[in-house]
Amino acid sequence: MTDLRLVIFDVDGTLIDSQAHILAAMQAAFDANGLPAPPRADTLPIVGLSLPVAMARLVPDHADHHAPLVAAYKDAFATLRLSPEGAALSPLFPGARAALDRLASEDHTLMAIATGKSRRGMDHILDLHGLRGLFQSVQVADDHPSKPHPSMIHACLSDTGVDASRAVILGDTTYDIDMGVAAGIHALGVTWGYHPPASLTRAGATALIDRFDALPAALEAIGMPA
Template identity: 50%
Template sequence: MPEPRLVIFDVDGTLVDSQEMIVAAFTHAYAGLDLAPPPRDQMLRFVGRSLELIFPELSPELDAPLHDKLTQGYRDAYFHLRKTRGSNATSPLYPGAMQALETLRAQDWTLLAVATGKSKRGLDKLIEGYGLEGYFLSQQVADFHPSKPHPAMVQTCLNETGVAAERTVMIGDTTFDIDMGRAAGVKTIGVSWGYHPVETLQADTIIHSFDALHSAIDDLIGLET
C-alpha cells in the first residue's frame, strides 16, 4: 500500500457554493444597523477569514462596538437562513464535489481533512446536512485557530493525522487558503470556481473542475514516496 497522504479542503467556495447566503447575511447585518452594505465583490473578498476580523477590514470607518454588532448580526442571519432553508439549499455542493470526496475516501492511503473559516457549529451542520460524518479525519475551524492565512489549521491537521507536509496538499479558492498552505509547507491546489479571482491565486496548480482534482493531487504529492 502507498504511504499515507493527506488532502485538506477549504469549504466555502471550494466544496460548497454558499455565496448567496453569505451575501444575504452580510446584507442583513448592515441593514440591522441602518447601514448600506458594501458592494458584493468586496464582501466575497473576505470569505475565508475569521468573522471577527472581517468587519474591521471591510468597514474600517466604523468603531469596534459597531463591528461587534455587525459580527453578531451576520451570525444570527446566517444561522437563521440555514435553519429555515437547510444546508442543501443554502450551501449546495459544487458539481462533482461529492463524487470526488467519495473517490478519495475509498483510497486507503488517502486521508481527508478540512480547514475552514466556518465555526464548529456551522461545519457540523454542513456535515450533518450532507451525510459526511466520518469523511474528515481532522476538522479545523475558526473557533480554535488564528484566522487564515496563519498556518495553524494546516499544522494541526498534520499533527492529528501524522502525515508529513510533503505528503499533504491544501485545496482552496482564496488567497487565504493558498497562503495558509504555503506557510505550512504543503502543496497547494487552487480552484477557479470560488470567490477570489483565479489570477490572484498563486497555487502550485489550478484546476477548473473536480474532474481534474485526482490527477492534480497525484502530480503534486504522488501515490507513494
C-alpha cells in the same frame, strides 16, 4: 504509514457554493446595525477570513460596530439556515461529493477540513450533506487565528500524523494558498471560487483545477500519488 497522504479542503467557495447564503446574511447584519451593506464585489473577496477580521476589512472606520456585526451575521446566517430555502443556500459544487467519496475509498488517503466557518456552521454542513466520518480532522475558525495563519494546517498534520511533504490544501482564495505555503505543504487552487485564478497562482498555488474530476491527476502531478 509513511505513504499516507492528506488532502485538506477549504469549504466556502471550494466544496460549498455558499455565495447566496453569505450575501443574504451580510445584508441582514448590516441592516441590523444601521449601516449600508458593502457591495457584492467587496464582500466575496473576504470569504474565508474569520468574521472579526472580515468585518474589520469591510468597515475599517466603524470599529465600534465590528463585534455587533459579527453577532448579527452569525444570527442571520443561522436563521437563514433554518428557513425553508436553507438547504438550497449551500449546495455542494458539481463533482464535489464524487471526489470526496473517491478519496475516502483510498487506503492511503486521509482528508481534513480547514475553514473560516464556525464550529456550528461546519456541523450544519456536515449534517446537511451527510459528510460526517469522511474527514480525519476538522479545523474551524473558533479554535484558530484567521487564515492565512497556518495554525489550522498544523493541527491537521498533528491529528493525522502525515508529513507536510505529503499534504495539500485545496482552496479558492489566496488565504488558503498563503496558509498552505506558510505551513510548508502543497497548495492547489480551484477556479470556481471567490478569488481570481491568477491571484491563486501568484500566491503560490502549484496548479489550478477547473473541475473536481481533475483532482486525481493534479495530486499525481505534484508528487502525491495515491
